[in-house]
Amino acid sequence: MAYIDYYKILGLDKKASEADVKKAYRKLARKYHPDLNPNDKEAEKKFKEINEANEVLSHKENRQKYDKYGKDWQHAEAYEKAQSEQNAYRQSASGSSGNQYSEEDFSDFFSSMFGGKSGGFQGRSQNVQFRGQDFNAALQLSLHDVYKTHKRTLTVNGKNIRLTIPAGVQDGQIIKIKGYGGDGVNGGPKGDLNIQFTITNTTKFKRDGDNLHITVAVDVYKAMLGGEVVVDTFDGQVKLKIASETQSGTQVKLKGKGFPKYKKEGQFGDLFLTYEIVLPKQLTEKEKALITELSKLR
Amino acid sequence: MDNKDFIPITQLCDHYTIEMSFFKRLHNEGLIELTTIEKTTCLHQDKLHAFEKIVRIHNDLHINIEGIDVVFNLLEKVDDLNNELLQTKSRLSLYESK
Numbered sequence: 304m305a306y307i308d309y310y311k312i313l314g315l316d317k318k319a320s321e322a323d324v325k326k327a328y329r330k331l332a333r334k335y336h337p338d339l340n341p342n343d344k345e346a347e348k349k350f351k352e353i354n355e356a357n358e359v360l361s362h363k364e365n366r367q368k369y370d371k372y373g374k375d376w377q378h379a380e381a382y383e384k385a386q387s388e389q390n391a392y393r394q395s396a397s398g399s400s401g402n403q404y405s406e407e408d409f410s411d412f413f414s415s416m417f418g419g420k421s422g423g424f425q426g427r428s429q430n431v432q433f434r435g436q437d438f439n440a441a442l443q444l445s446l447h448d449v450y451k452t453h454k455r456t457l458t459v460n461g462k463n464i465r466l467t468i469p470a471g472v473q474d475g476q477i478i479k480i481k482g483y484g485g486d487g488v489n490g491g492p493k494g495d496l497n498i499q500f501t502i503t504n505t506t507k508f509k510r511d512g513d514n515l516h517i518t519v520a521v522d523v524y525k526a527m528l529g530g531e532v533v534v535d536t537f538d539g540q541v542k543l544k545i546a547s548e549t550q551s552g553t554q555v556k557l558k559g560k561g562f563p564k565y566k567k568e569g570q571f572g573d574l575f576l577t578y579e580i581v582l583p584k585q586l587t588e589k590e591k592a593l594i595t596e597l598s599k600l601r
Numbered sequence: 602m603d604n605k606d607f608i609p610i611t612q613l614c615d616h617y618t619i620e621m622s623f624f625k626r627l628h629n630e631g632l633i634e635l636t637t638i639e640k641t642t643c644l645h646q647d648k649l650h651a652f653e654k655i656v657r658i659h660n661d662l663h664i665n666i667e668g669i670d671v672v673f674n675l676l677e678k679v680d681d682l683n684n685e686l687l688q689t690k691s692r693l694s695l696y697e698s699k
Contacts, residue, residue, distance in 0.1 A: 329662070329663065332661065332662055333662050333664070336657075336658070336661060336662055338654050338657055338658055339658070339672065339676065341676075341680075434650055436680075438687075439680075439684040439687075440687070440688070440691075441688050458691070460687075
């Protein structure tokens with residue numbers, strides 16, 4: 304196992320005081336703490352290194368041992384000495400209940416020198432579990448796409464995720480998918496994936512929550528005399544009767560013909576129709592004469 | 602609102618060995634939102650992750666509450682920029698693969 308220069312890790316020389324060690328450790332911990340560097344494996348590794356260095360150098364007994372044997376680690380004689388020291392230390396440390404570090408949190412070098420576990424370390428971070436970072440993704444869909452529940456495969460950070468998009472998703476809505484975010488640290492849970500939907504609408508329908516609105520053109524004669532019109536709904540057409548003397552701007556509600564309600568299968572909003580009376584253009588002379596005659600009757 | 606989603610802060614004080622006043626200071630600084638249910642001050646379980654993060658930053662790095670607020674704001678900005686980058690990369694890959 305390679306010799307690790309703990310002084311170098313903390314940017315110190317061998318003459319560094321206890322206060323210098325503390326100061327250097329805190330400065331580096333603030334830089335590489337996993338909470339401040341989410342999803343940064345390099346920072347996580349560095350944080351473990353500086354914790355290990357601090358564990359040794361801030362502890363008087365450990366530091367003395369490291370200073371004595373550390374440099375000559377590669378020589379067999381020193382190795383033997385370190386091993387005997389380690390055994391003695393293991394025995395004394397086995398009764399300690401202060402910390403619960405796992406062996407893998409320390410380098411082989413540390414484990415050989417100090418037996419992996421130790422008491423007296425001020426920080427707890429090395430063994431703390433951190434939840435992974437939440438990932439945010441944006442997904443653009445058309446109004447037609449979200450009219451029906453469908454499955455879609457997304458690629459987030461190189462991973463394919465197949466998800467079901469429920470009908471009725473709203474523009475700007477965020478759906479959280481638990482456990483599809485970044486990996487946790489030290490066995491912590493994975494983060495979540497937040498998908499924000501942008502719903503584009505190129506249809507003639509205006510969406511307002513679960514309701515839809517549409518303007519329906521009605522010719523003046525049907526508006527005056529009544530009749531039938533065929534109206535587009537989002538998924539088809541319906542035939543409607545127009546009452547005589549229907550005014551422009553009249554609103555009609557078609558119950559249950561709106562947009563699907565999110566996660567309420569079989570339930571729909573309403574469709575609101577607004578009649579717009581369309582006046583004829585390019586009137587013939589005969590039409591003008593008849594309308595003139597008609598106007599005289601009022 | 603379901604009461605079982607809320608954790609009494611007295612319970613959290615015991616678990617994380619922190620003072621009640623710490624919660625009040627966090628609340629006053631707008632770092633956490635506390636809810637009172639039947640005279641018991643509680644934290645919503647969805648906010649627990651953020652709260653644990655605050656405790657770690659405070660205990661491990663000796664950063665005061667004002668500092669944590671600054672850290673959180675900056676982390677949020679970093680997060681936004683990362684997401685923006687991710688989305689831009691994702692969009693770019695669509696064009697590159699054509």
